[in-house]
Amino acid sequence: MNDAEDATDRSGVAISSVRHELLPEHCPVGLREHVSGEVDIEPRTHMLSARRNPRYAYSMTQNETIRALSRGLCVLQAVQDGNGMSLHEISGATGLAKPTLLRILRTLEAEGYVRRGLTDQHYHANVRSVPTEEEVQRSVLAEVAAPVLDQLCQEVLWPSDLAVYDDGHMWVQETSRRRSPFMMNRAVTRFGIHMLQSGMGRAFLAYCHPDRRDEILRRLAKSNEPHDVLARKTGTVEKMLRDVRSKGYATRVTGYFVTQPNEARVAAIAVPVMADEEVLGSVNLVWIAHAANEEQFVRRYLGRLTEASAEIAKRFIEGRESRPGRA
Numbered sequence: 100m101n102d103a104e105d106a107t108d109r110s111g112v113a114i115s116s117v118r119h120e121l122l123p124e125h126c127p128v129g130l131r132e133h134v135s136g137e138v139d140i141e142p143r144t145h146m147l148s149a150r151r152n153p154r155y156a157y158s159m160t161q162n163e164t165i166r167a168l169s170r171g172l173c174v175l176q177a178v179q180d181g182n183g184m185s186l187h188e189i190s191g192a193t194g195l196a197k198p199t200l201l202r203i204l205r206t207l208e209a210e211g212y213v214r215r216g217l218t219d220q221h222y223h224a225n226v227r228s229v230p231t232e233e234e235v236q237r238s239v240l241a242e243v244a245a246p247v248l249d250q251l252c253q254e255v256l257w258p259s260d261l262a263v264y265d266d267g268h269m270w271v272q273e274t275s276r277r278r279s280p281f282m283m284n285r286a287v288t289r290f291g292i293h294m295l296q297s298g299m300g301r302a303f304l305a306y307c308h309p310d311r312r313d314e315i316l317r318r319l320a321k322s323n324e325p326h327d328v329l330a331r332k333t334g335t336v337e338k339m340l341r342d343v344r345s346k347g348y349a350t351r352v353t354g355y356f357v358t359q360p361n362e363a364r365v366a367a368i369a370v371p372v373m374a375d376e377e378v379l380g381s382v383n384l385v386w387i388a389h390a391a392n393e394e395q396f397v398r399r400y401l402g403r404l405t406e407a408s409a410e411i412a413k414r415f416i417e418g419r420e421s422r423p424g425r426a
Contacts, residue, residue: 298369
């Protein structure tokens with residue numbers, strides 16, 4: 100997936116025309132002159148059937164106390180399997196009425212088992228059973244990043260994504276795409292982002308510990324995915340990552356896309372999120388490529404993106420320290 104910069108699902112991406120006079124007065128650099136009124140609209144996707152999924156059914160023969168517990172557990176299971184679900188989707192999967200479902204979700208959220216994304220308003224599971232250190236870290240990172248991404252989007256209008264590394268790809272944990280007036284494809288949490296073509300992947304690799312970087316690159320070099328072939332060219336990759344460290348930010352490959360060719364119209368810059376010299380993930384800032392060139396965009400927005408990354412790291416450290424027994 101492209102830097103989360105613009106992944107799409109199989110339903111494709113629709114295009115909508117917007118009159119220039121409808122754009123915000125403090126429209127980002129170059130947009131009025133170059134965008135031509137075209138922005139990506141989020142494809143409609145449905146993670147689960149609207150019909151009740153029998154997997155999450157609870158027994159109607161139990162007494163009321165056990166039924167309450169059973170319903171809570173079936174909701175938690177649905178949210179875990181769904182990886183980000185709306186209230187309507189959870190209701191369809193479990194067969195529970197929305198008023199009942201809301202009470203259950205609020206309880207799970209209060210107890211730390213479920214969080215509601217600030218930007219997409221979908222419910223996400225924080226833990227599966229006994230949380231691993233990695234699961235807790237990702238949960239804390241997503242929680243603290245959401246308001247920072249929201250604030251950044253309010254200031255610059257262009258959207259941002261926060262992603263972490265897992266299993267050979269970067270995966271988006273939080274995004275401000277629903278806050279942005281420029282409706283780029285928002286289904287970015289459903290696809291893995293390639294490490295060597297995406298800005299967030301490159302930023303992560305450039306700043307992570309050398310041992311971990313070597314481990315990731317060895318894994319990619321063994322991959323059969325076309326996007327990972329570059330990992331076999333050690334010298335080329337080393338030079339690319341040195342350039343990232345020299346500039347202080349990473350960019351995605353021009354023309355890179357995952358599922359839809361029109362994703363190639365999107366550009367992004369990315370920086371690492373670091374705490375105690377550990378790279379937690381990467382955060383990007385996404386724009387339509389012909390609205391501004393890299394030099395213009397970097398000059399105007401890199402400083403603000405770097406500040407947002409530092410603020411996320413600061414809040415992560417504070418949040419981790421405030422959760423005794425959970426980290």
